Each structure stands twice: as C-alpha cells, then as structure tokens.
Amino acid sequence: MNVLGLSFYYHDSSVALVKDGVLVAAAAEERFSRKKHDSGFPELAIDFCLKQGGISIHDVDHVVFYEKPFIKFERMLITAMATFPKSANVFRESMQRWISDKLWIKSMMAKRLDLPRSKFLFADHHVSHAASSFFTSPFEESAILTVDGAGEWTTSTMAIGRGNKIEVIKEMRFPHSLGLLYSAFTAYCGFEINEGEYKLMGMHPYGEPRFVDEIYKLLHVGEDGSLWHDMEYFQYHHSTNDTLSEAFEKHFGKPRRDPKDGDKSLDPYYCDMAASIQRVTEEILLKMVHHLKEITGMDNLCLAGGVALNSVANYKLMRNGPFKDVYIHPAPGDDGCAAGAAYWAYNHLLDQPRGPALQHAYLGSEHTDQQIQDFLEKNDIAYKKIDDDEEFFDFVARALQDGQVCGWMRGRFEWGPRALGSRSIIADPRRMEMKEKLNEKIKFREAFRPFAPSVTEERADEFFEIPEPQRHWPARFMLYxxxxxxxxxxDLPAITHEDGSGRLQTVYKQTNPAYHRIIERFGELTGVPVIMNTSFNLKGEPIVESPAHAFNTFSLSGMDYLFMNNYIVDADAKKKIADTVFHLRHEGDSVTQMVS
Known part of the structure; x- marks a missing residue:
C-alpha cells in the first residue's frame, strides 16, 4: 500500500511516501525549488518521492493532507469576529487567501495530481505531529506530547500511542500557546518568526534569566503545564503585522526592531530576555511531561511539534523529566507532518501493522558518481577523484586536521532541518578560530551562532554528558x-557554546558509514573523534541538493575543499566561478539550476 503525505500552504511544504509501512522518501520542496521555506504546492518533492519509491502517482492508494482546512478556517473566522474591529485587516487579507485557494485544497489536489477525490484524506494537524513521532519510534506504546504554535484550534496535545493507534486525551487551544509565546519573544528580540527561534535559543546562554517573574505576569500556568495568556499583551490573533501589543512594550520596553539602533546581536538586555523565555519554556514543558507521566504511567515519551526543535529543552526533558526514554522525529515541525499524515492514515485509520523504527534521516535524493563527473566536466571544473574509500577518507581527515573548511555532499540528503553528514560543511572543532571563520566567511551570519559537533556514537559519552548514547534516539537527529x-x-573550543554545551549528533556506522569513518579517522589522527558540522548552505538559502548547488555555495564562500562522493574540488577551481555560475543559472532544469 502506498500512502503519500502532503504539507503545504503555510511554510516548509513537504512530501513523504510511506510504502507498506516504511518511510521510503521524504523531502521539503525548498530543497528542489531553492526558495527558502517554500510554502507552495510541492510538485517537485512529489515527483522525487514517487521516483524514489519506484511508483507513479496512479499507484498511490491515498493522499493525506496534514490538517483540516475547514476547521482552521472556522478558527480564523471565529477569532476575527471575536476581536473585530481590531481584526479587520487580518480578516480581509486572510479571507482573500482562503476563499481563493485554501478552502478548495481537495479539488486543487485532485486536479493537479489527476486522481479521484475519493483517494484524498485529511488528518488533524496535531494528530499528524503525534503520528510522525510515535509511528517512527521504537516504542510499542508511549505517551505523546505535541507542542507548537497552532494547528486548527489546537496548540498542544497529550496523547497515548499503543500499537497502531493513537488516542488524544487532552488538548490546549488557541490563542493560548507555548509555541506562540516563544515566537512572541523571538519577535521582541528582533528575529523573524518561524526563522529566528534558533537564534533566540543560541543567544540565551549569553544572558541571565532575570525576567522570568515578569514573563509569568503575562500568563497563568496550571500544574499540568496548561497555559492561559493575558491577551492584553499580544495581538497575533488579530494583527497582520505585529505579535506584540502596546501593553507588552510598556511592560518590557521597546522591541529590538529599529534599524537605527544598529546590530545588537549580543545586547545584554535582549540576551537576558532570551535566557528568561528559555527558562520559562523549559519549566512549562517539565510540568507538561510530569503531568503526562502521572496520567499515563508509561515509561516512554514521544515529542513532536515545532517546540520539539528546542534542543536545549529536549535534553532537560530527557535528564530531568520522569520518562525512561524519549524519541523525537527528525522533522518535528510542520514539514514532518507530511510523514505523520501518511502514517496516521496507514496505521491508525487503515489499521495496517507498524513498520520498522526510523533508524536514520537520509530520505532525500542522491547523485551518482556519473552525475557528479558529468556536471564537473560539462562546466570545465578541475577535480580529482580518489577511488579507494580508505585513501579518500584519510585525505578528508587530514584536510580537516590541517585546518581546511570543507563542503561534504554524499548519499541521500537529510529529512528535516538538520544537516547530519550528508549535506554538511565540516571543520576541525579543536581550533578556536573556526567558529568565527565559519560564521563570518562561510555562513555569513551572526557571530554568536553556535556550531554542532558530530561524534561517533561509540565515544559520545567520553566527550559529552550523554550516558548510554545508543539509547538516545534524538541525539542521532541532532535534537539534544x-x-x-x-x-x-x-579540546573542543569551536563547538563548545557559551554555557559549555554542544548540539551533538551521534553518528552510526551502520546508517552513515562514510561520515562515521572520516570522524573515526580524524580521531585516529588527533585523539578527538569529533568534527565540527553545519548545514551546507549560505545564510538565507536552503541546504544544497545537487552538485550544482554544492559548487555554487562552495564558490561563493570561503571553503577550501568540496567533496562530492569521492570527487575533490579545491579552492583553485573558484577562479572559473563567473563563467560557471552564468552558465548554470541559465540551465532549464529547475532542480539543478544555480541559485541567484
């Protein structure tokens, strides 16, 4: 049975194909379209997933959308009526979008995919989140917690998963939302909502949580972690542009959004604010999981929703929470809902048996040696190839040891927002200067942003406080x-953050043998089986998908080497960038054309 899950029309449009209970392909549309956070109909990702699964669209038994549009429309309509006339502008703009596109999703999908309407199903948004985590987990039964901004009406659920069924037992409703609360402070500190939450999390170690009590004055928090917001301080429910009200600004002071103020990336006040909302978020989540343990009595916890991307909080839930084991899907945000919708239909609705646990996130496209060589030769890019794997891995490890910054592209790209050693920029974590070099000359982003360490799972506990690393599935997806x-x-100054932490990835030989081997070989040379890892992209761009994207990013940055499979391109090849980029930008194939 083939079930195709779709998530689109909000942000991070994505597609997943579940084939006889196995997630065989999953990808965000942005990887192919090259539009960051592409929200449009995911035509290119659909084509990829079908091709990867070896089927045509007419072999698909069901297409499942990740939420229920009419219920979401009801929420927007009722909210607008309840807050009128303040909501006049948001009502007008949202109705234009909904009446023209979003209400008619079923008809549109049937027409675009040339399928009968009977094949289309709609899952509840938070059930899609829950299913994405539980049905890919190694647990036969588990408590489930989903937390995000908002689905249709729901902003958080507590559920139980048993076998191939999920039962929601509690939910929290809009506008009261932990995800929207965190996003409000993201905006307050001057970052873009749905993009800057990572920055807020990265900034928090530079501050002190001295505003915790002031934040709690805006909320009522129950012993079960349920929230009630004093909506006098917020206006995301009735404004098109502003999350925060005048009362919020009077309470905390002016938001960091005036460009005349210049760059205040590490302004102590806003660092303290970041530390405070991080502390509040962690305390509320801990209340939620303690209550969930109390009412379910289960040993296992599955987390999902955008708040589950808060890797700092995730680790504390694992170490300080009441559950024995924790699992998080590699794409816990709305992109992962594509997989969750497909699993919900396959397992829960159609009563099919559970498939295997998701051992890795390498579910995207890959490129053969011949495709890479054809690209390099077509564009007259100088290269060399080391056919022997062990010799090649030694070359890479020694390049890292010598202080070279390298682009690494090998195998199928990763599902979810993290680079996990398939589309990564890698460097030596022992060199203090590497953090500044990568932020300033490679990634072109804020200086305070941290970098992740990739470590062999066999030696992870030697370098990080993560006992029995093999038990901790989120670590393999860089979610702790x-x-x-x-x-x-x-030994690790370049990846050790201000508070002495690192967002580690445990790397397994059986799921990514090449990446594991270069880390292992680097460890043999240096005594440190850890490498510095960041996503293979520039600021504001999607992670690379093809050889063309990889070479373009390499050419526009300060990287020293580009490794694509066993092919090696060094910095001298950049002298031909002008002619190459001009040629590639004018290719007709939208999947391989260069980004502007």
Whole structure:
C-alpha cells in the first residue's frame, strides 16, 4: 500500500511516501525549488518521492493532507469576529487567501495530481505531529506530547500511542500557546518568526534569566503545564503585522526592531530576555511531561511539534523529566507532518501493522558518481577523484586536521532541518578560530551562532554528558544540546557554546558509514573523534541538493575543499566561478539550476 503525505500552504511544504509501512522518501520542496521555506504546492518533492519509491502517482492508494482546512478556517473566522474591529485587516487579507485557494485544497489536489477525490484524506494537524513521532519510534506504546504554535484550534496535545493507534486525551487551544509565546519573544528580540527561534535559543546562554517573574505576569500556568495568556499583551490573533501589543512594550520596553539602533546581536538586555523565555519554556514543558507521566504511567515519551526543535529543552526533558526514554522525529515541525499524515492514515485509520523504527534521516535524493563527473566536466571544473574509500577518507581527515573548511555532499540528503553528514560543511572543532571563520566567511551570519559537533556514537559519552548514547534516539537527529564534559572543553573550543554545551549528533556506522569513518579517522589522527558540522548552505538559502548547488555555495564562500562522493574540488577551481555560475543559472532544469 502506498500512502503519500502532503504539507503545504503555510511554510516548509513537504512530501513523504510511506510504502507498506516504511518511510521510503521524504523531502521539503525548498530543497528542489531553492526558495527558502517554500510554502507552495510541492510538485517537485512529489515527483522525487514517487521516483524514489519506484511508483507513479496512479499507484498511490491515498493522499493525506496534514490538517483540516475547514476547521482552521472556522478558527480564523471565529477569532476575527471575536476581536473585530481590531481584526479587520487580518480578516480581509486572510479571507482573500482562503476563499481563493485554501478552502478548495481537495479539488486543487485532485486536479493537479489527476486522481479521484475519493483517494484524498485529511488528518488533524496535531494528530499528524503525534503520528510522525510515535509511528517512527521504537516504542510499542508511549505517551505523546505535541507542542507548537497552532494547528486548527489546537496548540498542544497529550496523547497515548499503543500499537497502531493513537488516542488524544487532552488538548490546549488557541490563542493560548507555548509555541506562540516563544515566537512572541523571538519577535521582541528582533528575529523573524518561524526563522529566528534558533537564534533566540543560541543567544540565551549569553544572558541571565532575570525576567522570568515578569514573563509569568503575562500568563497563568496550571500544574499540568496548561497555559492561559493575558491577551492584553499580544495581538497575533488579530494583527497582520505585529505579535506584540502596546501593553507588552510598556511592560518590557521597546522591541529590538529599529534599524537605527544598529546590530545588537549580543545586547545584554535582549540576551537576558532570551535566557528568561528559555527558562520559562523549559519549566512549562517539565510540568507538561510530569503531568503526562502521572496520567499515563508509561515509561516512554514521544515529542513532536515545532517546540520539539528546542534542543536545549529536549535534553532537560530527557535528564530531568520522569520518562525512561524519549524519541523525537527528525522533522518535528510542520514539514514532518507530511510523514505523520501518511502514517496516521496507514496505521491508525487503515489499521495496517507498524513498520520498522526510523533508524536514520537520509530520505532525500542522491547523485551518482556519473552525475557528479558529468556536471564537473560539462562546466570545465578541475577535480580529482580518489577511488579507494580508505585513501579518500584519510585525505578528508587530514584536510580537516590541517585546518581546511570543507563542503561534504554524499548519499541521500537529510529529512528535516538538520544537516547530519550528508549535506554538511565540516571543520576541525579543536581550533578556536573556526567558529568565527565559519560564521563570518562561510555562513555569513551572526557571530554568536553556535556550531554542532558530530561524534561517533561509540565515544559520545567520553566527550559529552550523554550516558548510554545508543539509547538516545534524538541525539542521532541532532535534537539534544548536551553539556561538553568539563575535561574535554579545551579540546573542543569551536563547538563548545557559551554555557559549555554542544548540539551533538551521534553518528552510526551502520546508517552513515562514510561520515562515521572520516570522524573515526580524524580521531585516529588527533585523539578527538569529533568534527565540527553545519548545514551546507549560505545564510538565507536552503541546504544544497545537487552538485550544482554544492559548487555554487562552495564558490561563493570561503571553503577550501568540496567533496562530492569521492570527487575533490579545491579552492583553485573558484577562479572559473563567473563563467560557471552564468552558465548554470541559465540551465532549464529547475532542480539543478544555480541559485541567484
């Protein structure tokens, strides 16, 4: 049975194909369209997933959309009526979009995909989140917590998963939302909502949580973690542009949004604010999971929703929470809902048996040696190839040891927002200067942003406080920020954040043998089986998908080497960038054309 899950028309449009209970392909549209956070109909990702699954669209038994548009429309309509006339502008703009497009999704999908309407199903948004985590987890039964901004009406659920069924037992409703609360402070600190939450999380170690009590004055928090917001301070429910009200600004002071103020990336006031909302978020989540443990009595916890991308909080839920084991899907945000919708239909609705647990996130496209070589030769790019894998891995490890910054493209790209050693920029974590170099000359982003360490799972606990790393599935998806062991911090200055932590990825030989081997070989040369890892993209761009994208990013940055499979391109090849980029930008194939 083939079930295609779709998520689009909000942000991060994505597609997933579940084939006889196995997630065989999953990808965000942005990887192919090259539009960051592409929200449009995911035509290119659909084509990829079908091709990867070896089927045509007419072999698909069901297409499942990740939420229920009419219920979401009801929420927007009722909210607008309840807050009128303040909501006049948001009502007008949203109705234009909904009446023209979003209400008629079923008809549009049937027409675009040339399928009968009977094949289309609609899952509840938070059930899609829950299913994405539980049905890919190794647990036969588990408590489930979903937390995000908002679905249709729901902003958080507590549920139980048993076998191939999910039962929602509690929910929290809009406008009261932990995800929207965190986003409000993201906006307050001057970052873009749905993009800047990572920056807020990265900034928080530079501050002190001295505004915690002031934040709680805006809320009522129940012992079960349920929230009630004093909506006098917020206006995301009735404004098109502003999340925060005048009362919020009077309470906390002016938001950081006036360009005349210049760059205040590490302004102590806003660092303290970031630290405070991070503390509040963690405390509320801990209340939620303790209550969930109390009412379910289960040993396992599955997390999902955009708030589950808060890797700092995730680690604390694992270490300080009441559950024995925790699992998080590699794409816990709305992109992952494509997989969750497909699994919900396959397992829960159609009563099919559970498939295997998701061992890895390498579910995207890949490129053969011949495709890479054809690209390089077509564009007259100088290269060399080392056919012997062990010799090649030694070359890479020694390049890292010598302080070279390298683009690494190999195998199928990763599902979710994290680069996990398939489309990564890699460097030596022992060099203090690497953090500044990568932020300033490679990624072109804020200086305070941290970088992730990739470590072999066999030696992860030697360098990070993560006992029994094999038990901790979120670590393989880079969803924990764990303390670097005190005695190892001097060995890892480039990845050790201000508070002594690192957002580690545990790398397994059986799921990514090449990446595991270069880390292992680097460890043999240096005594440190850890490498510095960041996503293979420039600021504001999607992670690379093809050889063309990889070479373009390499050419526009300060990287020293580009490794694509066993092919090596060095910095001298950049001298031909002008002619190459001009040629590639004018290719007709939208999947391989260069980004502007």
């Amino acid at each position: 920020v764990a303390p670097v062991r005190m005695e190892k911090r001097s």
